[in-house]
Amino acid sequence: xxxxxVMSLDVWGNQRDGYExxxxxDAGTIEVQEPWDQEDIFRVLKAEGYFKxxxxxRSVEIEVQDDxxxxxxxxxxxxxxxxxxxx
Numbered sequence: 714x715x716x717x718x719v720m721s722l723d724v725w726g727n728q729r730d731g732y733e734x735x736x737x738x739d740a741g742t743i744e745v746q747e748p749w750d751q752e753d754i755f756r757v758l759k760a761e762g763y764f765k766x767x768x769x770x771r772s773v774e775i776e777v778q779d780d781x782x783x784x785x786x787x788x789x790x791x792x793x794x795x796x797x798x799x800x
Contacts, residue, residue, distance in 0.1 A: 751775040
């Protein structure tokens, strides 16, 4: 299992002009089975209550920037979470 820190993002802006992260808060830790991919990250975030039950995978954009950093955006492109591998 790989442990990830989940940071909840406080953002300013809008879809037209873009978003800027104002602050971030430690929202907890998730554990994902190796090897992991975007679907695994979404499934664990949802199972752990970071998303409401009605949220479906197609309404969330997940971008892996490194093997360590994952950006999670809502359907409008607003950053919601940053997830990174714990050292």
